[in-house]
Amino acid sequence: MPIDALKPKRAAIPIVNSASSSDAGDNVVRMRTACSHCHLREVCLPVGLNQEQVNRLEQIVHARRRLRKGESLYRAGDPFRSLFAVRSGFFKSRAATVDGRDQVTGFQMAGELLGMDGICMEQHTCDSIALEDSEVCIVPYAMLETLSVQAPALGHHFHTVMSREIVREHGVMLLLGSMRAESRLAAFLLNLSQRLNARGFSATDFILRMTREEIGSYIGLKLETVSRAFSKFQDDGVIEVKQKQVRILDMAALHRLMGGANSASNH
Amino acid sequence: MPIDALKPKRAAIPIVNSASSSDAGDNVVRMRTACSHCHLREVCLPVGLNQEQVNRLEQIVHARRRLRKGESLYRAGDPFRSLFAVRSGFFKSRAATVDGRDQVTGFQMAGELLGMDGICMEQHTCDSIALEDSEVCIVPYAMLETLSVQAPALGHHFHTVMSREIVREHGVMLLLGSMRAESRLAAFLLNLSQRLNARGFSATDFILRMTREEIGSYIGLKLETVSRAFSKFQDDGVIEVKQKQVRILDMAALHRLMGGANSASNH
DNA sequence: CGACCTTTTGAACGTATTCAACCGATGTGG
DNA sequence: CCACATCGGTTGAATACGTTCAAAAGGTCG
Numbered sequence: 001m002p003i004d005a006l007k008p009k010r011a012a013i014p015i016v017n018s019a020s021s022s023d024a025g026d027n028v029v030r031m032r033t034a035c036s037h038c039h040l041r042e043v044c045l046p047v048g049l050n051q052e053q054v055n056r057l058e059q060i061v062h063a064r065r066r067l068r069k070g071e072s073l074y075r076a077g078d079p080f081r082s083l084f085a086v087r088s089g090f091f092k093s094r095a096a097t098v099d100g101r102d103q104v105t106g107f108q109m110a111g112e113l114l115g116m117d118g119i120c121m122e123q124h125t126c127d128s129i130a131l132e133d134s135e136v137c138i139v140p141y142a143m144l145e146t147l148s149v150q151a152p153a154l155g156h157h158f159h160t161v162m163s164r165e166i167v168r169e170h171g172v173m174l175l176l177g178s179m180r181a182e183s184r185l186a187a188f189l190l191n192l193s194q195r196l197n198a199r200g201f202s203a204t205d206f207i208l209r210m211t212r213e214e215i216g217s218y219i220g221l222k223l224e225t226v227s228r229a230f231s232k233f234q235d236d237g238v239i240e241v242k243q244k245q246v247r248i249l250d251m252a253a254l255h256r257l258m259g260g261a262n263s264a265s266n267h
Numbered sequence: 268m269p270i271d272a273l274k275p276k277r278a279a280i281p282i283v284n285s286a287s288s289s290d291a292g293d294n295v296v297r298m299r300t301a302c303s304h305c306h307l308r309e310v311c312l313p314v315g316l317n318q319e320q321v322n323r324l325e326q327i328v329h330a331r332r333r334l335r336k337g338e339s340l341y342r343a344g345d346p347f348r349s350l351f352a353v354r355s356g357f358f359k360s361r362a363a364t365v366d367g368r369d370q371v372t373g374f375q376m377a378g379e380l381l382g383m384d385g386i387c388m389e390q391h392t393c394d395s396i397a398l399e400d401s402e403v404c405i406v407p408y409a410m411l412e413t414l415s416v417q418a419p420a421l422g423h424h425f426h427t428v429m430s431r432e433i434v435r436e437h438g439v440m441l442l443l444g445s446m447r448a449e450s451r452l453a454a455f456l457l458n459l460s461q462r463l464n465a466r467g468f469s470a471t472d473f474i475l476r477m478t479r480e481e482i483g484s485y486i487g488l489k490l491e492t493v494s495r496a497f498s499k500f501q502d503d504g505v506i507e508v509k510q511k512q513v514r515i516l517d518m519a520a521l522h523r524l525m526g527g528a529n530s531a532s533n534h
Numbered sequence: 535c536g537a538c539c540t541t542t543t544g545a546a547c548g549t550a551t552t553c554a555a556c557c558g559a560t561g562t563g564g
Numbered sequence: 565c566c567a568c569a570t571c572g573g574t575t576g577a578a579t580a581c582g583t584t585c586a587a588a589a590g591g592t593c594g
Contacts (some may be wrong), residue, residue, distance in 0.1 A: 097441060097526075101441060101446070101526075102441075103440060103445055105440055116430055116433055117430060117434050119426050119429075120427045120428075120430035120433075121434075125434050145422065145426075146419075148416075148422065149416050152412060152415075155412065155415065155416070155422060156412055159386050159425075160386055163383055163384060163429070164387040165433055166387075166432055166436065167384050167388075169440065170362040170393060171362075172436075172440055173362070173370060173436065173439055173440060174364060174368060174369075174370045177370045177443050177484070177485075178370055178484075179368075217444070217445075220443060220444035220445065
């Protein structure tokens with residue numbers, strides 16, 4: 001099979017584009033389908049909620065927003081009002097310092113929640129940018145809080161999601177602090193693979209939605225180093241890579257590469 | 268003034284060691300003083316809560332635990348039941364991978380909350396270790412959830428604390444991903460300085476509670492590199508350092524060092 | 535006091551970065 | 565529709581930075 005023939009293992013469910021042009025904004029539409037029928041309910045906020053709790057969640061998630069590739073969902077400094085659940089597409093989050101340094105802090109795909117960094121300052125602290133045409137469900141934070149009181153399981157679940165984000169970031173810190181270049185890229189690819197697989201896509205064949213530079217920014221390497229590592233993996237027969245299309249040929253080898261000797265584990 | 272004569276700007280409030288040896292465990296004691304009278308109420312969980320809300324918080328924070336230097340508050344894999352607010356002392360959090368890699372993910376001082384990583388898996392995902400004799404307030408998580416329903420402001424405040432942790436970790440990712448060695452140490456020192464200052468201690472004179480190796484683990488450097496950077500700062504007259512005692516001589520220079528040219532900002 | 539741990543410093547080394555050139559893919563306008 | 569400009573990606577060579585290895589001094593704690 002040619003590497004170009006990459007397809008999800010499960011057909012994508014077409015997204016209903018609700019007709020009514022609502023009062024909420026140009027690219028914001030009222031929802032027709034709701035959480036309980038969403039094909040993402042297995043990986044999104046509703047995880048672990050029963051039917052009645054999902055019904056409550058549906059009450060507050062009543063609008064969506066479409067974004068074109070390159071558009072930003074929010075920017076650092078924007079007032080924080082809502083969280084966003086990715087319904088389709090792919091996002092990057094980018095944090096910046098005053099002195100112009102910036103870094104990709106995460107990539108988000110369908111079912112993942114965006115914007116939790118904004119709660120503490122009541123404004124967003126990083127940028128979120130669509131890497132392809134995307135759609136998000138808008139979760140007004142004030143309503144989430146109100147409803148958490150009525151349905152404590154929802155509140156608990158939200159804690160779980162935030163906690164998971166903290167743990168994810170611990171993993172990134174570990175990667176950035178103590179892995180060498182090839183291990184970082186291996187870890188990155190394996191992480192993508194797992195998450196895509198959890199959403200019904202192939203774990204071995206996928207398309208990268210981000211550039212080498214964005215990968216590098218995320219895993220703390222220059223784009224040239226990322227490119228070299230890709231080439232190395234390909235030369236070693238671990239992956240097949242052609243621009244943004246990746247095929248993992250030897251998953252076990254990739255795992256070994258990830259855990260490979262590094263500067264922090266030799267003594 | 269000799270560097271050795273380091274003192275808090277405000278005298279430490281002696282901690283009342285409640286007499287009753289409770290049924291909760293050897294080093295766990297019922298509290299006598301409560302949040303509303305705690306000298307940390309300005310920096311701890313109660314921030315932003317009114318009197319009645321603090322009273323509710325006091326209902327659940329009803330025990331403390333003392334730890335000796337080197338003792339662990341919890342370890343990865345321990346069942347998660349409580350969060351911990353540092354009442355006195357100093358902690359490090361340490362995350363580890365299966366393959367033996369580990370890394371300090373944070374240092375916690377008085378008023379800071381520990382254990383939020385444990386919520387998502389219902390077990391702790393990292394170790395928390397006291398770097399000096401310390402005391403924590405035990406905040407049973409189940410009770411925190413229950414009370415959040417009765418006092419939504421408390422629930423909101425907890426979200427704020429978790430969100431702040433996410434933002435802090437973004438900052439660490441930025442540091443690890445794009446700063447050179449001296450910038451990292453400068454950022455680390457400035458962060459310590461600010462946090463100590465917020466607690467009524469000197470911003471310029473303080474004692475490091477961690478080793479060079481622990482600093483290095485946190486900021487992604489080998490202990491030798493940390494040591495060299497300290498020496499460099501001292502040679503340049505930016506700080507005075509003698510073992511664990513640090514005095515910042517030129518705060519502005521330290522800020523400049525933090526923002527100094529790095530591998531990610533030159534093009 | 536002695537053993538051990540932490541820290542400092544030096545020198546050699548290795549890995550990722552930098553700078554540069556080139557190639558291919560993509561997109562735009564004539 | 566092709567020419568051209570732009571962007572993204574690859575590769576090579578030189579460089580720089582942090583690591584590694586080693587030795588020794590300084591603290592700390594039994």
